[in-house]
Amino acid sequence: MSERLAVGVLGARGRMGATVCAAVEAAPDLALVAALDAGDDRAPLRAADVVVDFTTPDAVLDNIRWCVEEGRHVVVGTTGFDDGRLATVRGWLGESPKVGVLVAPNFGVAAVLMMMFAARAARYFDSVEIVELHHPNKIDAPSGTARRTAELVAQARAAAGLAPGGPDATATALDGARGARVAGVPVHAVRLAGLVAHQEVLLGGSGETLTLRHDSYDRTSFMPGVLLAVRRVADRPGLTVGLEHLLDLDRTSDS
Ligand SMILES: NC(=O)C1=CN([C@@H]2O[C@H](COP(=O)(O)OP(=O)(O)OC[C@H]3O[C@@H](n4cnc5c(N)ncnc54)[C@H](O)[C@@H]3O)[C@@H](O)[C@H]2O)C=CC1
Numbered sequence: 001m002s003e004r005l006a007v008g009v010l011g012a013r014g015r016m017g018a019t020v021c022a023a024v025e026a027a028p029d030l031a032l033v034a035a036l037d038a039g040d041d042r043a044p045l046r047a048a049d050v051v052v053d054f055t056t057p058d059a060v061l062d063n064i065r066w067c068v069e070e071g072r073h074v075v076v077g078t079t080g081f082d083d084g085r086l087a088t089v090r091g092w093l094g095e096s097p098k099v100g101v102l103v104a105p106n107f108g109v110a111a112v113l114m115m116m117f118a119a120r121a122a123r124y125f126d127s128v129e130i131v132e133l134h135h136p137n138k139i140d141a142p143s144g145t146a147r148r149t150a151e152l153v154a155q156a157r158a159a160a161g162l163a164p165g166g167p168d169a170t171a172t173a174l175d176g177a178r179g180a181r182v183a184g185v186p187v188h189a190v191r192l193a194g195l196v197a198h199q200e201v202l203l204g205g206s207g208e209t210l211t212l213r214h215d216s217y218d219r220t221s222f223m224p225g226v227l228l229a230v231r232r233v234a235d236r237p238g239l240t241v242g243l244e245h246l247l248d249l250d251r252t253s254d255s
C-alpha cells in the first residue's frame with residue numbers, strides 16, 4: 001500500500017474535531033499524526049501533510065497563518081469568514097504559492113447541493129428568505145452556511161437584475177423580527193435543544209412557494225466532505241472557498 005497522507009487536527013477535543021479524528025483514524029489511506037486543542041503546542045503539526053481546523057472564529061485565522069507559513073495544506077471548517085478574512089488568507093498564500101487552503105462553511109454534500117439548488121432557483125421567485133436552525137451550543141449566528149447561501153442567492157439574483165430579498169411592506173417591527181440581512185437576503189437563526197444543523201431556503205412567487213430543506217442529524221454527515229477535501233487540497237494551490245469545487249457542481253446557470 002502507498003504511504004498514507006499525514007493529517008493533523010486542530011480543535012480535536014471539540015464536537016467536530018473529535019468526529020474528524022475518528023474519521024481519519026478509520027480511513028486506510030490517512031494517518032492521524034496530531035490531535036491538538038486550545039493551548040497545545042502546534043509543533044506536532046509539522047509532521048502533517050494536511051491540517052484540518054474546526055476551532056472557533058477567533059482562533060482560526062492565526063492557525064491558518066501558522067500552517068501556511070509552515071507549508072502545510074489546510075482544510076478549514078470553522079465559520080466566521082467574510083470577504084475581508086478571505087482576502088487576508090489570500091495575502092498569506094501569495095507568499096506560499098504551493099500551499100492549498102480550502103475553506104468550506106459546510107462539508108455536508110446534501111448541504112452543498114441545497115446551496116447550489118437555492119442559487120439556481122433564486123432568479124425565478126419574487127421573494128427569498130433563509131431560516132437556519134442549530135443546536136444551542138453554537139457560538140455564531142447566523143451560521144456560515146446561511147451566510148454563504150445568502151451570498152450565492154444574492155449574486156444569482158443580481159445577475160438576473162433582481163433585488164436580493166423580495167417585497168416587504170413591514171412598517172413597524174421589533175428588533176430582529178425580520179431577521180438579519182446578509183447581502184440583502186433576510187436570514188433568521190433558531191437555536192433549539194435537540195437540533196444539530198438544519199436550514200430552509202424559502203422561495204416565493206405568484207401563488208406558489210418552493211422550500212429547500214437540508215438536515216444534518218449527526219456530525220458524521222460532514223465526514224465524507226471533510227475527507228474528500230483532505231485528499232484533494234494539495235492539488236489546489238491557493239484559496240478554494242466551498243466544497244462544491246470538488247464536486248463538479250459549481251455551475252449555477254444554463255450557460
Ligand atoms: N464546515 C462544516 O461543515 C462545519 C463547520 N462547523 C464549524 O466548526 C467550528 C467548530 O464547531 P464545534 O466542533 O461544534 O465547536 P466546539 O466548541 O465543540 O469545538 C471547538 C474546539 O476548538 C478548540 N479550540 C479553540 N481555540 C483553539 C485553538 N487556538 N487551537 C486549537 N483548538 C482550539 C476548543 O477548545 C474546542 O475544543 C464552528 O465554527 C462551527 O460553526 C461545525 C460543523 C460543520
Ligand SMILES: O=C(O)C1=N[C@H](C(=O)O)C[C@H](O)C1
Pocket residue numbers: 079105106134138139142143144145146196197198
Ligand atoms: O456549528 C455548527 O454546528 C455548524 N456550523 C456550520 C455553519 O455555521 O454553517 C455548518 C453546520 O451548519 C453546522
